[in-house]
Amino acid sequence: MTGHHQALALLLFGVFVVITLAITTWVSRDRHGSAEEFYAGGRLFSPMENGFAIAGDYTSAASLLGVTGLIALFGYDGLLYVVGFLVAWLVVLFCVAELVRNCGRFTLADVVVARMRERPVRIAAGTSSVTVSVLYLVAQMVGAGSLVALLLGDTSEAARAWTVIGVGALMVIYVSLGGMRATTWIQIVKAVLLLGGTIALTVLVLLRFHGNIDALLRTAAERSGHGQAFLAPGLKYGGGWASRVDFISLGLALVLGTAGLPHILSRFYTVPTARAARRSVVWSVGLIGGFYLMAIVLGFGAAAVLGPDAVRESNSAGNTAVPLLARNLGGGADSTGGTVLFAVVAAIAFATILAVVAGITLAASASVAHDLYPSLRRRRVAPRSEVAVARIAAVAVGVVAITLGLLARDLNAAFLVGLAFAVSASANLPVLMYSLFWRGFTTRGAVWAVYGGLVPALGLVLLSPVVSGSPDSLFPAVDFQYFPLENPGIVSVPLGFLAGWLGTVTSAEPPDEAKHAETEVRSLTGAGAV
């Protein structure tokens, strides 16, 4: 990759950073400093704005680069992977968006504590939310580090480390100065850029094949060297039974985990009503679904135009498929069009990472300042100082994420994302579903549901081939691998639900009937919603 690419990509990315920093200063010019303002942007975003922000929050660089690369290399199995990310939104739409908007204020714990004893539940739900956020954040940081190496051609360790530190510093500035308002606008800008870039590339791919999808698929299959097998499942996940069950486990985690992701839940508090929350999800399903459909075209397009060998040569995981495709579609490596398109795609990928990490950092800081800090401290904090705590928490989360991002730089980013979804599905979803829908749920059940999902999910990963016992492990020298799957979802999600049930039936205190009535009435009608 030439210096030309680098300079232009850095310039475009610099423009994005300047614009987003301007947004941050502009929205924080007369801030009131209230918790409402900081965590929820004053709750006055429109469904369309929030829908774009959700799409911007959810479609990470892993989707743009990773998924397309997966399709370019393994064909249909990449598509199989993507479907779960979209179907997950049905769970969010049906069971979570409106009800959470009606019952909660800022975090997941708010919904649960309405029925329970506050302190233990806040500590439990806060801990699991922060865990999920940090895992997801580290995944994005690792992704950012490898992205700079891939796109700018600078593979030195120092360049990667400085990228991670730079991304971390920027996200802390956005979040601690601008709060939810700045974060939302950054996500909206990013979603527009991402969709615009994807639409342009998709049109170029389709033009190349004269709009003939069949010819596109045929060429992709021919060039892949796998023939028709390229268009059917099995090339990547079709190994032994462990690999197949592993994929089913991942699919389960994706579909159930989205509904428990703290940064997605917090987006529903930024609109005034449950009705607006529902309409934001409708918008985001349209945008996210459209984006993934185009990503599929781009993936097969990369296989057809470039061929998997060229993709693999640049990066063995296929992460550079889209930038390479963009360069080819623009007219090749030496043309102006190719240079510009490559730089645009690289800049969009960076913008994507920044927008996603800002959203997660904000959600994590809300969990720390709103759930953990007041529960772990004896003296209650006044609302004004809660925002101050949240700002400090954002800095702390940033520091932790940068440190872990540097330490974990050799871990696979896609694996970390899958793990974050699995923990979210095991620890956050059961407690949320039980509190909203189960009349007999008790405080002990809530605490057990969280820890009963969180501990097995993390424990099983420690015992999995990711950590030890295989050449690709974190510690290849030792072997304490007792669990064959990389993704714990298929075991830990049922365990989370089971633990919640067990904790409830063994608890001495009877469930609070009136509180359940309150949660039920409020969740479905919006009575008393803030």
Next chain:
Amino acid sequence: MEKYEGRDPAPADVGASERPRYDDPWYDALASGWGETDGTGSPAPVVPPARQERTGDAAEVYLEVRRSEAFQEVRSRYRRFVIPGLALSLTWYVGYVVTAQTAPGLMARPVAGAVNVAMVAGIGQFLTTFLFTWAYARHARLRRDRAALDLRWNTQELTRGLRGGAR
């Protein structure tokens, strides 16, 4: 799936037309947004006359509202859509993933040109997700929103000034 439009099986709200419209800044007017109908689907059932019970605390009010026919109707409409909808979509998704992992031969069967069963199923997942989203939003808008909003204001009216009630 039930029909979306048409008259409401619940007792009709006799006072619906006379009742003053709530001037509510939090409620985005029905006409805003795309593809919106005017929400004429179903009149809202009324909350039982509990207005005289001005004593007691908010917990009593919530129990009372939950027992009311209007709330039971809203809840059962919600459940009658969400439970089958979720069961159907999750079964379809899990079935798709499991089939892809256990019967790749079936998935590789050609349908037309380069398109095979797997492609059709994968794109089908996208289309059914869009369809379910549309159906849910429409069902909620036409069958629940009105009644839920009435319940919301009535409940807030009842809990106002009570211990543990809404502000």
